[in-house]
Amino acid sequence: MAKPRVLTPRTEDFPRWYQDLIAKAELADNGPVRGTMVIRPYGYGLWERMQREMDDRIKETGAQNAYFPLLIPQSYLTREADHVEGFAPELAVVTHGGGKELEEPAVVRPTSEMVVNASFAKWVQSYRDLPLLINQWANVVRWELRPRLFLRTTEFLWQEGHTAHATYEEARDFAARIHRHVYADFMENVLAMDVLLGRKTRKERFAGAINTLTLEGMMGDGKALQMGTSHELGQNFAKAFNTRYLSKGGTEELVWQTSWGSTTRMIGALVMMHGDDNGLRVPPRLAATQVVVLAVKDDEAVLHKVREIGDVLKKAGIRVHVDDRTDTPFGRRAVDWELKGVPVRVEVGPRDLENGTGMLARRIPGGKTPVALEALVKVLPKILDEDQALLLAQSRERRQLRTTDVATVAEALEATSTGGWARIPWATLGEAGEDELAGHGVSVRCLLTPEGAVPDADDAAGNVAVVARAY
Numbered sequence: 001m002a003k004p005r006v007l008t009p010r011t012e013d014f015p016r017w018y019q020d021l022i023a024k025a026e027l028a029d030n031g032p033v034r035g036t037m038v039i040r041p042y043g044y045g046l047w048e049r050m051q052r053e054m055d056d057r058i059k060e061t062g063a064q065n066a067y068f069p070l071l072i073p074q075s076y077l078t079r080e081a082d083h084v085e086g087f088a089p090e091l092a093v094v095t096h097g098g099g100k101e102l103e104e105p106a107v108v109r110p111t112s113e114m115v116v117n118a119s120f121a122k123w124v125q126s127y128r129d130l131p132l133l134i135n136q137w138a139n140v141v142r143w144e145l146r147p148r149l150f151l152r153t154t155e156f157l158w159q160e161g162h163t164a165h166a167t168y169e170e171a172r173d174f175a176a177r178i179h180r181h182v183y184a185d186f187m188e189n190v191l192a193m194d195v196l197l198g199r200k201t202r203k204e205r206f207a208g209a210i211n212t213l214t215l216e217g218m219m220g221d222g223k224a225l226q227m228g229t230s231h232e233l234g235q236n237f238a239k240a241f242n243t244r245y246l247s248k249g250g251t252e253e254l255v256w257q258t259s260w261g262s263t264t265r266m267i268g269a270l271v272m273m274h275g276d277d278n279g280l281r282v283p284p285r286l287a288a289t290q291v292v293v294l295a296v297k298d299d300e301a302v303l304h305k306v307r308e309i310g311d312v313l314k315k316a317g318i319r320v321h322v323d324d325r326t327d328t329p330f331g332r333r334a335v336d337w338e339l340k341g342v343p344v345r346v347e348v349g350p351r352d353l354e355n356g357t358g359m360l361a362r363r364i365p366g367g368k369t370p371v372a373l374e375a376l377v378k379v380l381p382k383i384l385d386e387d388q389a390l391l392l393a394q395s396r397e398r399r400q401l402r403t404t405d406v407a408t409v410a411e412a413l414e415a416t417s418t419g420g421w422a423r424i425p426w427a428t429l430g431e432a433g434e435d436e437l438a439g440h441g442v443s444v445r446c447l448l449t450p451e452g453a454v455p456d457a458d459d460a461a462g463n464v465a466v467v468a469r470a471y
Contacts, residue, residue: 006335009277014221019149021271025280025339028149035147035154039264042340045288046267047157051137053190053286054159054262057182061174063133063161068115070139071106076114079240086207087111090142092154108141113208113233113259116162117241124164124255126246131174132164132255150268151225151471158263164243164255171256172211172232178260179213179230187227191266192283192391193217193273194399195227196466198446201434206259210234216445216466218399219272222419224445224468227269228262268471273395280341281364283391284384289321291380292342293358294333296349298326306348309358309373316377318384338363343387344380346371364390403466409433412467416442426463434465442467 006024008016022028027043030036039047055065071094077087092108095101109115116134124132137159144154161178165171179197187193200212209231217227237243238254247253274281284290291313295306303324310322321342323333330347337345345361352358352370360371364387371379402420406412407428415422424433426447434444447463 006339007277007279010220010275017275017277018268018271021275021279021339022149025341027267027271030149031155033154035144037149037153037155039157043267046270046282046286047264049286049288050186050191050266051159054182054186055137057186058135058159058161058178061133061177061182062131063135063163065136066134067136067138068109068112068119070109072109072112072115074105074107076118077107079114080208080236082208082236087142090144092141092143109138110140110142111259111261112136112138112140112160112162113237117237117243117257120162120164120255120257121241121243124243124245127166127248130164130166130245130255131170133161133174134163135159135161148268148471150264150271156264158261160261161259163258164238165257166245166247166253166255168234168256171234171258175211175213175230175232175258175260178258179215183215183228183230183260183262187215187217187266188392190283190285191270192285192388192395193227193269194392194396196399196446196448198448198466200229201431201444201447201465203431203434204444206231208233208236209259210236214446216468217269217273218395218402218421218468219269219471220275220398221272222402222421222468224421224470225265225269225272226445226470227266228260230260231258233257233259272471274391275341279339281391282341282343284343284388287341287343288319289342290319290384291344291346292321292323292337293346293348294323294330294337295326296330296347296352299350299353302348302350302353305353305373309346309348309376312377313380316381318377318380334361343384346373346376348373362387409436412437413440413442416467416469421445421466421468423464423466426465429465429467437467441469443470445470 007020010017026040029038031038087110094106139157141155144152147153187195195215195217200214205212211232213230215227216224235254243255244252293306293309295302306322310320313320343363347359357370358373359368361368404415404422406422406424412422412424444465445468446466
């Protein structure tokens, strides 16, 4: 008899599979206000690991963490015209507090460029104060009309970096450093996600930016997901807040700025890029639990052994969890860990113990093999490294196999209609072609040169546009 399905098959209904997995792997629930979410402990554990890895990389650039207010005076947003126009449809505005109408409404931050610049204008006086490199871990609110857990929610968690520099070149180079050496390094080497690095078209840039660098990932259904962005803000916000510094030459100059961010959307990407019909597959370098050791039966010797194995693996630097809940059927526990995507399970029962072995189940490539319990400390690190590399290779192969070079808008639409990406010369597509694609629900995800290098903000010569349907 076939086992009952735990999840809707991806090929049958990808959105339903995604919702099933979020619920059954206990990642998140819908919140009481439409568009909000409750991140459950297992899902939040993934975010904590992401935070830790990202935070280390951000601090290596010299940036320091700070915190800025949740509420922003509404008048601040009117200071930069493109910025307020870009965010106006998504704003949540507080008009009453303490039982009274506020003298000035306050906006719940959709992003913090405005409130950060109010502080930067006070903190920056001289060239000696530059560069000023600030990051914050916070929540933001953008009123979402079509919510989907982790991908688009009214409130979400993120990090947002804000910097001020003496020159355009310094700001440009810092934005590129975040793009490649913080975001891309983290996504490829920790999340095991193949990401395409490029820049947004003029129409797709962040509101108020002169250039937006992006990282785009292909999900399991062939759609694109924007994974993170790094923006060159030029002097737009410096002009709005009169953020100036006294140069070495004794002249007052406007600063040049960047901002950059990544969000809990990465958890949704983790599900859609690596998940399969059995649940999550969590990259070993990200996993809060890399190995779970399960007691198959309520046997005193077995329980003693699995706890001993747990201690040994922990001392060896492996993130391990001992599942000795023998009052819950073994099959149910095994399915739960499969759903949660823990990279390796070591299952030990009375017969295994007699043979000095356990059953080793690998979540990422699949399959089970016997393993000598005494060999675990030696074999597990190699297995975890292999599985980390396999996930990245699989995601890269998917993108390469499902990306087509095309010469016309019609060919681009055909390529994206079957769950893939298309590459088309920007000189062929242009803004008119970009508008035509948009009318069919297809967008230019990024621009890049044939070699993959990111050009200067307004240099589109020789660029290739990557187009796709997107989340």
